[in-house]
Amino acid sequence: MSTPSSRRSFLGFAAAGFSTLALSRLAQAQAATEPRELQVEHAVAAPVSIEVNARPIPDFEPRDRARTRFGSLDYRSGLVLTSPYRGFGGLSGIRFLDGKGERFVAISDQGGWFTGTIRYSGREMVGLTEVEAAPLLGAEGRPITEKHLWWDSESIARDGNLVYVGLERVNQILRYDFAKGGTRARGEVIAVPPALRKLPSNKGIEALVFIPKGQPLAGTLIAFSERGLDADGNLVAFLIGGPTPGQFSVRRTEKYDISDAVLLPSGELLILERKFSWFTGINIRIRAIPLKGIAPGALVDGPALFAADLGHEIDNMEGIDAHVTPDGETVLTLVSDDNFSMLQRTLLLQFTLVE
Numbered sequence: 001m002s003t004p005s006s007r008r009s010f011l012g013f014a015a016a017g018f019s020t021l022a023l024s025r026l027a028q029a030q031a032a033t034e035p036r037e038l039q040v041e042h043a044v045a046a047p048v049s050i051e052v053n054a055r056p057i058p059d060f061e062p063r064d065r066a067r068t069r070f071g072s073l074d075y076r077s078g079l080v081l082t083s084p085y086r087g088f089g090g091l092s093g094i095r096f097l098d099g100k101g102e103r104f105v106a107i108s109d110q111g112g113w114f115t116g117t118i119r120y121s122g123r124e125m126v127g128l129t130e131v132e133a134a135p136l137l138g139a140e141g142r143p144i145t146e147k148h149l150w151w152d153s154e155s156i157a158r159d160g161n162l163v164y165v166g167l168e169r170v171n172q173i174l175r176y177d178f179a180k181g182g183t184r185a186r187g188e189v190i191a192v193p194p195a196l197r198k199l200p201s202n203k204g205i206e207a208l209v210f211i212p213k214g215q216p217l218a219g220t221l222i223a224f225s226e227r228g229l230d231a232d233g234n235l236v237a238f239l240i241g242g243p244t245p246g247q248f249s250v251r252r253t254e255k256y257d258i259s260d261a262v263l264l265p266s267g268e269l270l271i272l273e274r275k276f277s278w279f280t281g282i283n284i285r286i287r288a289i290p291l292k293g294i295a296p297g298a299l300v301d302g303p304a305l306f307a308a309d310l311g312h313e314i315d316n317m318e319g320i321d322a323h324v325t326p327d328g329e330t331v332l333t334l335v336s337d338d339n340f341s342m343l344q345r346t347l348l349l350q351f352t353l354v355e
Contacts, residue, residue: 042108048132051084074354078347091338116130137186150169152168155223161177168226196238206225227258249298256274257273259272265324274316281310286320317347318336329353331351333350335347
């Protein structure tokens, strides 16, 4: 059995091309598109109940097991998730369907839904129950993976019963009405700005956030690119619908790319970011950006609340959501995309936002 440090070394070596499964492709900063048959070999074919096993992660930093505070976050608990179902994995986004941080919907980047319930013992996660896998359906009721390149589902947002899913390689957004069958609902393609459609195919729509009533920009769907850059090298994002549609930018620093985002009740937008280096492996970061500063043409920035590397229990973290406990604590939940690689893991991590 490999040691944690050696496993992280292999993980760092394996994670350079987030979208590919072959180690030989890792030297390419922009991973080439592989044949469709290889990319969708783990696609969900039909709705099915599945078993998901969970192993606890007692410490976020194995080098210092007494430490729980990391920047503005306090570590609560974590799980390593595995399943005998070969289509489980590739988790690229998560949204809770309740206000308790229990019932969830997640997406796989190979065109699939996963729904289920997180079980707790006190404040710690202990496992998942009632997990179901189902394919993302198109308007005609067929799995979207049947269309060329319509499988790279990387982002998810929720507005009540309406769930939005961003497809990276074709840079399209599908809207699902969960009141019409939940994950069996059919997706409707929504209109997006022409500039969004021109984003790089493998660095396109990576995060979606819907702004609810009572917040600035209420009714707007915000779409963030992973690494679509403006003329100044900053990350491009779009305001879709709402009172002021348009385009803005997020300042890019230290070569981080966007992997997901979530809006807190306080009005702060948290952006989950990641980067890869041959020297440091995977690094992740969470930045806070005030929603009130976002407007067409704006360049927004904000402080880092949290950062971690392969010395911590992380992987290719691609999803983030938040809920508030009955005690008033804001809890962040992060999920990782294992790329269906034996060298990577599906992690579910939770932190309390302290500041």
